[in-house]
Amino acid sequence: MEKRAHFSGWTLPLLLILPQMAITVIFFYLPASQAIRQSFLREDAFGLSSEFVGFENYSLVFEQPEYYRAMITTVIFSTLVAFFSLAVALLFATQADKSLRGGHAFKTLLIWPYAVAPAIAGVLWMFMFHPTLGTLGRPLNILGFNWNPMLDGTDAMILLVLSATWKHVSYNFLFFLAGLQAIPKSVIEAGAIDGAGPLRRFWTIVFPLLSPTTFFLLVVTIVYVFFETFGIIDAVTGGGPAGTTTTLVYKVYADGRSGGDLGLSAAQSVVLMVIVIALTAIQFRYVERKVQY
Amino acid sequence: MMKKSLLGALAFGLATSTSAFAQTEIQWWHAMTGANNEVVNRLAEEFNNSQKDYKVVVSYKGQYADTLNAGIAAFRAGNAPHILQVFEVGTATMMGARGAVKPVYQLMAEAGEKFDPQAYLPAITGYYSTAKGEMLSFPFNSSSMVMWINKDELKKAGVNEIPKTWPEVFEAGKKLKAAGHDTCGFSNAWAPWANIEQLSAWHNVPMATKANGLDGFDTEMKFNSPLHVKHLQNLVDLQKDKTYDYSGRDSRSEGRFTSGECAIFLTSSGFYGNVKANAKFDFTSVPMPYYPDVQGAPQNSIIGGASLWVMGGKKAEEYKGVAKFFTFLSDTDRQAKLHQESGYLPITKAAYEKTKASGFYEKNPVLQTPLIELTNKEPTENSRGLRFGNMVQIRDVVSEEIESALAGQKSAKDALDSAVTRSNQILRQFERSVSR
Numbered sequence: 001m002e003k004r005a006h007f008s009g010w011t012l013p014l015l016l017i018l019p020q021m022a023i024t025v026i027f028f029y030l031p032a033s034q035a036i037r038q039s040f041l042r043e044d045a046f047g048l049s050s051e052f053v054g055f056e057n058y059s060l061v062f063e064q065p066e067y068y069r070a071m072i073t074t075v076i077f078s079t080l081v082a083f084f085s086l087a088v089a090l091l092f093a094t095q096a097d098k099s100l101r102g103g104h105a106f107k108t109l110l111i112w113p114y115a116v117a118p119a120i121a122g123v124l125w126m127f128m129f130h131p132t133l134g135t136l137g138r139p140l141n142i143l144g145f146n147w148n149p150m151l152d153g154t155d156a157m158i159l160l161v162l163s164a165t166w167k168h169v170s171y172n173f174l175f176f177l178a179g180l181q182a183i184p185k186s187v188i189e190a191g192a193i194d195g196a197g198p199l200r201r202f203w204t205i206v207f208p209l210l211s212p213t214t215f216f217l218l219v220v221t222i223v224y225v226f227f228e229t230f231g232i233i234d235a236v237t238g239g240g241p242a243g244t245t246t247t248l249v250y251k252v253y254a255d256g257r258s259g260g261d262l263g264l265s266a267a268q269s270v271v272l273m274v275i276v277i278a279l280t281a282i283q284f285r286y287v288e289r290k291v292q293y
Numbered sequence: 294m295m296k297k298s299l300l301g302a303l304a305f306g307l308a309t310s311t312s313a314f315a316q317t318e319i320q321w322w323h324a325m326t327g328a329n330n331e332v333v334n335r336l337a338e339e340f341n342n343s344q345k346d347y348k349v350v351v352s353y354k355g356q357y358a359d360t361l362n363a364g365i366a367a368f369r370a371g372n373a374p375h376i377l378q379v380f381e382v383g384t385a386t387m388m389g390a391r392g393a394v395k396p397v398y399q400l401m402a403e404a405g406e407k408f409d410p411q412a413y414l415p416a417i418t419g420y421y422s423t424a425k426g427e428m429l430s431f432p433f434n435s436s437s438m439v440m441w442i443n444k445d446e447l448k449k450a451g452v453n454e455i456p457k458t459w460p461e462v463f464e465a466g467k468k469l470k471a472a473g474h475d476t477c478g479f480s481n482a483w484a485p486w487a488n489i490e491q492l493s494a495w496h497n498v499p500m501a502t503k504a505n506g507l508d509g510f511d512t513e514m515k516f517n518s519p520l521h522v523k524h525l526q527n528l529v530d531l532q533k534d535k536t537y538d539y540s541g542r543d544s545r546s547e548g549r550f551t552s553g554e555c556a557i558f559l560t561s562s563g564f565y566g567n568v569k570a571n572a573k574f575d576f577t578s579v580p581m582p583y584y585p586d587v588q589g590a591p592q593n594s595i596i597g598g599a600s601l602w603v604m605g606g607k608k609a610e611e612y613k614g615v616a617k618f619f620t621f622l623s624d625t626d627r628q629a630k631l632h633q634e635s636g637y638l639p640i641t642k643a644a645y646e647k648t649k650a651s652g653f654y655e656k657n658p659v660l661q662t663p664l665i666e667l668t669n670k671e672p673t674e675n676s677r678g679l680r681f682g683n684m685v686q687i688r689d690v691v692s693e694e695i696e697s698a699l700a701g702q703k704s705a706k707d708a709l710d711s712a713v714t715r716s717n718q719i720l721r722q723f724e725r726s727v728s729r
Contacts, residue, residue: 042725042726043726044389044390044726044727045365045386045390045726046365046368046369046390046393047368047369048390048391048392048393049726060722126545130545130546131476132476132477132538132546132549132554133546133548133549133552133554141476150539150540150541150546150696151532151539151696151699151700152700153700238542238543238689239689239693240542240692240693240696241693241696241697241700242693242694242696242697242700242702243693243697254686254689255686257358257362258358258683258685258686258689259683259685259686259719260365260386260683260685260686261683261686261722261726264722
């Protein structure tokens with residue numbers, strides 16, 4: 001006797017998924033199709049005149065040496081931020097999972113940075129590490145580190161990775177913590193009785209059981225790094241010095257906003273969309289196989 | 294009974310609505326914060342109290358770039374404000390939008406307001422006028438670039454004369470560095486504005502063809518001339534030991550002057566309020582330095598700041614109100630007071646003369662420095678102003694290349710050549726989008 005919920009007709013199920021569908025259409029499909037449409041047009045900023053230019057915007061994008069530089073920058077930046085924000089969050093989560101006194105306060109504090117707006121976080125980090133005005137930047141220089149994110153591309157990248165990671169660790173931490181709490185204690189105790197030390201227990205029992213969470217966070221973090229970091233980049237470095245911290249998404253923002261060149265900017269966001277869709281597909285196709293649900 | 298009360302209500306409604314809506318509303322979007330925000334609010338309030346027909350309603354829309362974008366987005370959605378404050382680098386973008394804006398000279402003529410373009414300071418209005426001298430937007434808050442000096446530290450370092458030329462600044466920078474300013478001999482904010490835009494005008498060297506874009510959108514960049522390269526090369530050499538130390542593309546690092554770290558600092562004259570509030574030393578501002586071997590230098594400086602653009606497609610009655618408001622803003626006493634209180638430049642000759650005559654500048658020489666620069670000589674093709682499409686983006690490109698030279702990745706010449714090439718691409722892209 002199979003148990004199945006029976007619906008008579010399509011009305012109710014449609015009604016039930018309608019809100020979600022509406023949100024997806026309004027906030028994803030409409031803007032995305034708008035971007036695709038605009039990427040084939042050349043318009044002035046005011047939209048007084050627009051003409052169809054076919055793939056001209058795309059060819060302009062791929063003619064720019066800066067675009068390839070931004071690609072390389074994006075790979076470096078996203079790898080570093082994804083790795084550190086996942087690793088640090090996992091470390092914090094495993095520590096917070098122990099029953100500590102004041103553990104609650106500790107957890108709350110770790111979650112807080114997520115509530116800070118990207119632009120504000122960016123300005124905070126920028127001023128803390130300002131080479132001569134910063135509370136942390138100045139001591140670095142006094143100690144003889146030649147710290148100057150305003151002119152040194154490597155320093156700027158380090159600062160940016162720090163701030164973007166700091167901002168995203170909270171999010172990952174929350175999910176890791178929930179994932180850890182879902183792991184049955186009995187399995188870990190069984191490992192302990194068999195004589196496995198804490199590290200061994202972590203790598204052979206906890207980490208594999210956490211893999212669904214890790215995989216989900218990997219996908220989300222990649223999306224975060226690719227799409228949501230332009231606010232922080234704008235506030236911390238403005239893409240400088242000399243374009244060393246201009247990532248693909250920042251370039252979309254800069255060309256569209258300060259350049260007023262909507263066609264070129266739209267073409268870039270379509271390319272970016274394709275890249276992220278491809279990346280996500282690859283993750284689901286290959287990485288997910290290693291996940292044990 | 295029913296009918297009667299309905300009619301009564303209708304009549305009552307009409308009566309009250311006419312008394313409430315007799316005023317025509319004028320929307321004014323701006324980007325002013327802090328003390329300057331007060332100025333905007335006070336001006337609107339004074340205007341609203343001075344007459345009954347119009348009411349100016351102000352809204353703060355974020356920073357300059359945000360305000361411009363908000364105006365553009367609102368225009369696209371069909372509900373643009375009447376008056377939009379746009380920073381000077383947005384001028385070409387606004388001009389290119391034929392139909393989206395209403396030129397001020399036309400507005401004044403159609404509204405029948407008394408308007409004499411000759412009454413305004415040419416160094417300021419030139420930036421916002423056509424080649425024929427027709428004023429397109431109304432100058433509101435103007436500033437220029439000056440050199441801020443920390444007199445106490447200069448004395449300590451044994452610099453007895455305030456430097457006037459670039460070689461003297463370099464010498465002073467070295468002395469300051471030797472006297473303990475080891476992170477900064479001298480510096481400047483607004484890298485592209487200081488080292489390319491102002492430098493060109495101040496030395497009467499073209500930044501671009503077609504009178505720096507004022508005579509047409511088919512302008513081409515020329516800021517890789519020997520003078521520009523020489524200046525950047527000097528900065529690159531001095532950056533090595535921090536006699537010069539880079540302070541970024543914007544005004545974020547202006548605190549380096551008020552904290553006493555940099556004793557010589559080039560930035561906007563609009564920095565005055567901040568210095569007055571925070572500097573705990575004897576300060577002054579002097580005109581920008583120049584290279585004495587350049588024929589005719591110093592010429593005159595160009596302005597920064599913002600002007601008020603009138604958006605297109607509004608009712609004649611509303612335009613009348615905007616015109617009345619501009620006449621109100623141009624009033625000599627009001628301009629003089631505004632200038633003396635806020636540190637903005639006066640826009641009319643009369644207001645400048647009046648302030649001069651009152652002896653105000655003897656007590657406050659700092660407020661006269663930008664005016665001395667702007668009116669130093671009759672503006673030439675190279676020093677009337679700039680008009681480049683997508684100038685915000687061009688400034689980013691120029692900043693990038695200056696940074697790569699200062700960081701030692703490129704020679705000064707290569708950096709400027711590359712900046713010119715890239716800026717020209719942006720100019721061509723803009724030209725194509727407006728010249729149809």
